[in-house]
Amino acid sequence: xxxxxxxxxxxxxxxxxxxxxxxxxxxxxxxxxxxxxxxxxxxxxxxxxxxxxxxxxxxxxxxxxxxxxxxxxxxxxxxxxxxxxxxxxxxxxxxxxxxxxxxxxxxxxxxxxxxxxxxxxxxxxxxxxxxxxxxxxxxxxxxxxxxxxxxxxxxxxxxxxxxxxxxxxxxxxxxxxxxxxxxxxxxxxxxxxxxxxxxxxxxxxxxxxxxxxxxxxxxxxxxxxxxxxxxxxxxxxxxxxxxxxxxxxxxxxxxxxxxxxxxxxxxxxxxxxxxxxxxxxxxxxxxxxxxxxxxxxxxxxxxxxxxxxxxxxxxxxxxxxxxxxxxxxxxxxxxxxxxxxxxxxxxxxxxxxxxxxxxxxxxxxxxxxxxxxx
Numbered sequence: 001x002x003x004x005x006x007x008x009x010x011x012x013x014x015x016x017x018x019x020x021x022x023x024x025x026x027x028x029x030x031x032x033x034x035x036x037x038x039x040x041x042x043x044x045x046x047x048x049x050x051x052x053x054x055x056x057x058x059x060x061x062x063x064x065x066x067x068x069x070x071x072x073x074x075x076x077x078x079x080x081x082x083x084x085x086x087x088x089x090x091x092x093x094x095x096x097x098x099x100x101x102x103x104x105x106x107x108x109x110x111x112x113x114x115x116x117x118x119x120x121x122x123x124x125x126x127x128x129x130x131x132x133x134x135x136x137x138x139x140x141x142x143x144x145x146x147x148x149x150x151x152x153x154x155x156x157x158x159x160x161x162x163x164x165x166x167x168x169x170x171x172x173x174x175x176x177x178x179x180x181x182x183x184x185x186x187x188x189x190x191x192x193x194x195x196x197x198x199x200x201x202x203x204x205x206x207x208x209x210x211x212x213x214x215x216x217x218x219x220x221x222x223x224x225x226x227x228x229x230x231x232x233x234x235x236x237x238x239x240x241x242x243x244x245x246x247x248x249x250x251x252x253x254x255x256x257x258x259x260x261x262x263x264x265x266x267x268x269x270x271x272x273x274x275x276x277x278x279x280x281x282x283x284x285x286x287x288x289x290x291x292x293x294x295x296x297x298x299x300x301x302x303x304x305x306x307x308x309x310x311x312x313x314x315x316x317x318x319x320x321x322x323x324x325x326x327x328x329x330x331x332x333x334x335x336x337x338x339x340x341x342x343x344x345x346x347x348x349x350x351x352x353x354x355x356x357x358x359x360x361x362x363x364x365x366x367x368x369x370x371x372x373x374x
Contacts, residue, residue, distance in 0.1 A: 019200035020351060026194075026201075027347070043171045050172070051179035053217055054079060058180060072180045080173060090243065097244040105240075109273050110141050200350055207346040212339040218306035219335070223250045226298050233290045237283055240274050249291070253298065254335050256318055260295055267291055313341055 038045070054075050061071035114137040121130045179186065194201060227250020234242035245267055252259030268288065275284040313321075321341035325333035333340075 019197060022195045023200055043168055044175065047172050047175035047179055050176050054180060055183060056213055056217060076177055076180060093243045094247050097241045101241055113140060203350040204346045208343050211342045215339055222253050222302060222306055225302060226250045226253055226294065230294055234287065237287050239287060241270055245270060255322060313345065317341060
């Protein structure tokens, strides 16, 4: 079979349907618009995503008898109030603790770590030489000092454009309100650009909306609950950097399988340098026990409750999606990696196969039946 015939068969299988061509064109245009105008239209994209996440709450209130505009106003005011509270109360506290950690505590931690490393050759002379311990100590000191300097040097003056940041704070709330208020008009306007026959688009949208909306809303709630519970528990145990660690533990749930393992290291180190090892009744053991209970409750109770509509993706597919989209768009890519992977899966699952592929499938079914019958 020639290469040209293989290409023709492939097009006949996957692009012979009019809806498939329309969907492919829509995907290519969306990707092109995002990459060409992504930075320019970033406030619009952010507003659309936020409004999409909030419309579920609006629709629930409408179903319970509340007027549409009243539901929009209630959800919008509560969301805006939560955001302002976070920016005014939580973020300054986290930044204060981070600055204190880097300014006063980090040098002491580096010194203690260097002393312990330099003492290893005396305890294990056959395994570690004095030169190796010294190299490790110097390397750790340089890496930690460089990371700390990078964090401390970050300020508004280092941002690419302070005006752009102000645009986000002003335009995004305004656009979110109008996207919620006029969502039906805007949806009708968007449908006017789509083909009249859009069975394939509906199939992709239904699967995507059912799984992505539940996932992103549930993940946002999970971040808040896990972070808040961690902060309260660590604060009760008198952990010095409870707010900072609570934020890290909350954000760790964004990355399945990996986040919990990675964030365990700073949690354990913070407790170790503050409380020391001690015995089984030491504050460090209490802190780590609380952390373990939080992770267990999150994985076995909170996640099943929030994600009743399970995302049907293989763990390998989830990790690959996190690596790919995280590499493209940073933290936002990591956060939306699973929804984007779900979108890809929905498109692949709903993509129509041509008559030729259907005929081949029918022939294979006949052959299978014949083999099993004999």
